[in-house]
Amino acid sequence: MSTKYASAVAAVKAMETTLLTGSDIEQLINARTLKETEALLAAKKTPGSSLSDVWEMLRSSAPDSRELKILLYRNDFHNLKAVLKAKLSNRDPSVYYVEPSNVTLEDLDHGISSKDYSGLPEYLREPAEEAYELLTRTLDGQLSDSLIDAASLNAMQRDAADFGGSFMQRYAVLTTVCADIKTAYRCSIMKKSRSFLETAICGSPELDKESLIRAAQSGTDTLFRYLEDTAYSGAAELLKTSPAQFEKWCDDVIMEHAESARMQAFGPEPLAAYYIAKEAEIKDVRIIKVCKECGTDTETIMERMRKLYV
Amino acid sequence: MNSLGLALAIIGAACASLFAGIGSAKGVGLVGEAAAGVVSVDPNKFSKVLILQLLPGTQGLYGLLTAILMLRKVGVLGGDVVSLTTAQGLMFLAAAMPIAIVGLFSGIAQGRAAAAGVGITAKKPEHNGKGIIMAAMVETYAILALLVSILIINNIAI
CATH class of the missing domain: 1.20.1690 (V-type ATP synthase subunit C fold)
Known part of the structure; x- marks a missing residue:
């Protein structure tokens, strides 16, 4: 484990205290108006409110930002x-x-x-x-x-x-799996050709490209059956009922993976996890704001909330 | 006067302060890096992380103490240099080894533990004490090594 990242990791640990917590999100959801939500957000002093700020901080403090x-x-x-x-x-x-x-x-x-x-x-x-x-x-x-x-x-x-280390490798595989399932499902509904699927699906060690293409070509039922036999059976279940919940599942899977880096004291993993956490937080805040603007009820907003890091 | 015996004793004293000092320098440096990361975000935590940074510094002090005891015993400090046989010189060299070697490795290990403790202080300042205790556990082995070195030095008959 590289101690080269000691300073960057410590800085990130200090910044983690400013991430929005579950109760903060609840407060934002329970706000009566968008204005109230925005006022609550303004009261939270978060360093680097945009992903660009967060990235700039991580890039400048990491001794090697290649990974x-x-x-x-x-x-x-x-x-x-x-x-x-x-x-x-x-x-x-x-x-x-x-x-x-x-x-x-x-x-x-x-x-x-x-x-x-x-x-x-x-x-x-x-x-x-x-x-x-x-x-x-x-x-x-x-x-x-x-x-x-x-x-x-x-x-x-x-x-x-x-x-990259094992953290980044797993992140890449999970991202690919989620994207491939999404692509296969859409292509299956739109009855896309095999050559299109061959271009669009990437494949990973966990979801074989050829099998996924074959399943997608045979229709959504075959695709769901195929997924049920893999480690991603939960994804198939969600896709059947609600694609929006599947999207949330994809984000949550990545966040669960990020959580594995939370206990690490050294190395680039906590930095990557913080970026993923900030990304999820920004997404949650955006969903809340849009829902508030549209007058969506609290329960629906709650359902759409992504898993948080803290 | 057998100069080889005295040379061995002086080499022992040098090793004690050198290796234990390197261990401390590496440990303190590592915690310093982590501490600077926290202070760059929250300067109010300076005093809390400073305690953690001091912890790996003790090995260097133990090495210095061992070296002074050895140099006093052989009379290099005080001006009354005693004559040492080669065997006695080797005994002094051996006496320096526990704190030299354990000081080097425990300094580095304590630095890592304290740097991880800085993470606790950064995230949960109220649990700062736990980080200090965990890093301080490493100190036990440096103290044991110091004790062995002192016991040997005191029991070498010259």
Whole structure:
């Protein structure tokens, strides 16, 4: 266990005290109006209210942020999708660019405009080139998105195996499993072709790509039966009843994994776990705000709340 | 005068302070890093984490104490240098080993335990004492080693 992270981990432990707790979330949910919710949030002094602030803090305090950068791969690939589509439809890509990201908007913009991908991180070069080719050839945005999504999961798994610890490897596998189940389910409903599924599904050591494709092609019932025989039978049950609850399950599975790092005194794991925790907290707050604005009842909001770290 | 015997005794004294000092320096440094991380977020916790940072510093003091006792016994401190046989010199060297070796490793281990204790202080300041107790447990072995070193030094007949 690396003691190189002693300072960063201690700083993160101090910041964990400012994360919203279960009772804080309950208070926010029970607020009568959105204004009241916002006032309660303002009263909570949280350092780094945005994920970009949190990432900047983690990156600057970690002696080696290479492993942690894997956490941002999803954002990087999302930005690639956004810039590709914006470029081809002559729109401003900055509107769709999400932060934090390992790659700047300028680099992505330049790479795609000039078709010179050398300025992009290695894991983005090939998918960027392939997706551009595919999009310009077929004009199928959905297929190109699927290609990029699968490439993002592949890159996460590969880089986690190359220079990540067991925590990051498991994180990459869980993220892939959740995304693959979601993709397989949607493709099954939309009766997508085998070639589309082959592009869209990434596969992982826990959910075999070929078996998942076969199950998805045979319809949702076969897919559920297949999932019931795996370690993810709970996911199948949720998908049958409520896709929204399945989404929550995916986030909760990742959070349960993050909790395993809570007891660690050294290493990059508590830093990654803190980022995941902050991500979940921001998601919860966003759900509460939207629900308050729409006048959703308290019980429904409670059901949608993601598991918290503290 | 057998200069080899005296040289061995001086090497022993040097080892005691050197290795135990290295252990302490590494331990205190590690806790210092962790403490700085906490203070950067919450400066009010400075006094609490400072106690934890001091804990691995004792091994260096034990090494110094052993070295002084040895140097006094052989007369290097005080100006009345005694004549030592090679066997006596080796005895002094052996006397230094417990605190030298245990001091080195316990200093580092205590540093790790105290750095983890800084995490407790960061998250639950009211449980700071538990972190101190857990780190202080490592001290037992440094004290035992110091005791053995002192007993040997005092019982070497010169």
